[in-house]
Amino acid sequence: MDLSHILTHLGEERERGYDAVVPPIVQSGNFTYPTVAAMRAVVQQEMERPLYTRGFNPTVAMAREKLAALEHAEDALLFSSGSAAIAAGVMSFVQAGDHIVCVQKPYSWTKKLLVELLARFGVEHTFVDGTDAENYRRAVRPNTRLFILESPNSLTFELQDIAAVVAIAKAHGILTLCDNSFSSPLFQNPIDLGVDMVAHSATKYLNGHSDVVAGVLAGSAAHMRQVMSKELMTLGAAPSPHDAWLLMRGLRTLELRVNRSADNAEKVARFLEGHPRIKRVYWPGLESHPQHALAMRQMKRVAGLMSIELDAPDEAAVERFCDNLQRFLIAVSWGGYESLQWPVCALKGPSGYYTELPFTMIRLYIGIEDADLLIADLEQGLARM
């Protein structure tokens, strides 16, 4: 199925009488039937037919069909956040006494899921340096049920050789879940590399306009049925139909936006790498990245998120640089049209999760503005540091 068909037509049910070019937002929590017998028939299939929007909604269903096709999966579920999608995908396949192996320094709330929430329910975990797939094998115990991958991981952009980690998992009968938010389905498809479940923060590239928080979990029909009927229905992190519609609106331009962001990122990364006041650029698209060859092998392109380390003497200098940038909003999240900066020194808190990172580190999201203007802005910020 070609990409433009998925993004502009698939699942939109124009033939079912709506006749609308843009699909309708079925903003209804519940659905009605002409007879008791008709209701009885639907109650048996409340996750496939309209009964109650937590289980099924026509607008959400359209988005799900597109998302499954994008990730080459049999089915995809939509959640009210990426964290909900990851939590549901993880929790559905473990129980008390089981063990999970996860890449080190994953997204912060994925880490909290393992360290703070699942630990309370007797699920054990080990974090491993995923730059060597063998570390996953070394961490396997008889009770290991799940490997969590995030390639590249948040902030430090360490890759896992996805096919190699999957081979180790399959040899031990272990399931795999990969957070693919960074690459989007355009640049990396973990299911093609044998991964069982792919998670996305749809808040980022998939929606692309910084106006929705949503999440996706994609995988086999059987796995998705299990997650839907247990974690999604009981924990209830269902998306709103309006958010599903906004997400589809964002998907229309996915290819344009993400390629433009990646084009810009390449220019910005090369500029920063050559600047004397930049100590290090963490972006797998650079030849200097220690895993550049792996990145080129398993990703089609490298997306627009990167970290930098400034050559700054103290936190005041870091703040001067950040405060002087005009074209990078100081904000968390990423994936919209606007460039962002996320200085680590602003988020080092009592949680201690960022204490291992240098205070000179800043995560930059490169949006879809004019790359030359972004570079000029970084140049003046560095000059005033």
Ligand SMILES: *Cc1c(COP(=O)(O)O)cnc(C)c1O
């Ligand atoms: C933002 C993000 C998440 C969490 O998604 P939410 O939609 O914020 O819940 C998970 N993984 C990665 C890599 C992210 O960037």
